Amino acid sequence: MSETGGVREVKSAARTVELLEVLAARGDRPARLQELADELEVPRSSMYALLQTLISRGWVRTDLTGSLYGIGIRALLTGTSYLDSDPRVRVVRPCLDEASEALGETIHLGRLDGRDVAYLATRESHEYLRTISRVGRRLPAHVGALGKALLAQRPDDELPDGPYEARTPNTHTTRESLTADLAEIRARGYAVDREESVSGIVGFGFALRYDSPAQDAISCSVPVARLTPEHEGQIVAVMREIRAKIEATAPAAGGAVHWR
Incomplete structure (x- = not known):
């Protein structure tokens, strides 16, 4: 036993x-x-x-x-109570609304859970072409912008050896490929998922650094057909502002129960 x-x-x-x-x-x-x-x-x-x-x-x-x-x-009902009891989720929700209104794209909040990311909140785009997600969805951390943003906050020696599951032809399936991407994420300051988790969808992920290492991240997902260089620049700028706002207002770890 x-x-x-x-x-x-x-x-x-x-x-x-x-x-x-x-x-x-x-x-x-x-x-x-x-x-x-x-x-x-x-x-x-x-x-x-x-x-x-x-x-x-x-x-x-x-x-x-x-x-x-x-x-x-x-x-x-139990899952809903988990979300309602988390003070950080309550802080992030209106910020997701703000990002969704500014960008018109799908916005997510995710939390690292083992080797996966669990989606805690989502704001869907109102555009005809949009990504479809839901609260409670889980994805391996290596395949999307949320997970890669969080993996980049950790040392590479914590990564499993691989090979990793492939969701699309663009998914990183080797440790070498993933670590190279994580190095770029650290230098850039945010993660980019170019059709690695879903074909036709690009994601931009930003770790929320109120924990060290970060446990939560936000992201914006947009169909390739609607992604221009100008729109990509707008997404990055808005999401950086939203991240800064969340980090400035989210309760510190010392002010809440520290769950393990």
Whole structure:
């Protein structure tokens, strides 16, 4: 049995969390009982009992036949409370509105979570050509502007060896390629994702340096078809101003609970 902080892990609790994470990762693809039992290496009868318990409490939902399972509404409510309880997210939200109004493009707030970036807030562009994202989306840190802006705040020896997952032909898939890009990001002061995470989309990412190393970043995403040199210059200028405003107004780590 694994240990966390010197305390033995509770197997039933770990299994419950693993099940919810599996269901959440499947998105709109519901799972069958045997699929879940096989993936988590749990006896079918034990998995059925766990699912029924979570269904009764709203964490898992099932279809009319009782044969398909998906993540339940309680997961949404809990995730929303996470955002509402974070003072920095509350500070950043109106700044995202300001950037969205100034640029007319899609604006994101993301937070580093292990080797991924989780999207905490998004303001969609009103243009016909726009990027589509959502709160709760996760992307490997190496593929996008948000993640690369945050990786550049850390020493290169913390990077895994690779090879890395490719999302497009432009994704950095080797450690050498990624470290070279991170060096350019440090020199430039912000990250650029030129169709590395989504074909046809360019992103500009800016680490929020109220933590050291930074945990949060903001970004602006724009379709290639609408990106001119003049518009790129405007995006960088506005996003730099927004970053400075956020860093000046966000609560310091000493003024809030320091979550680990």
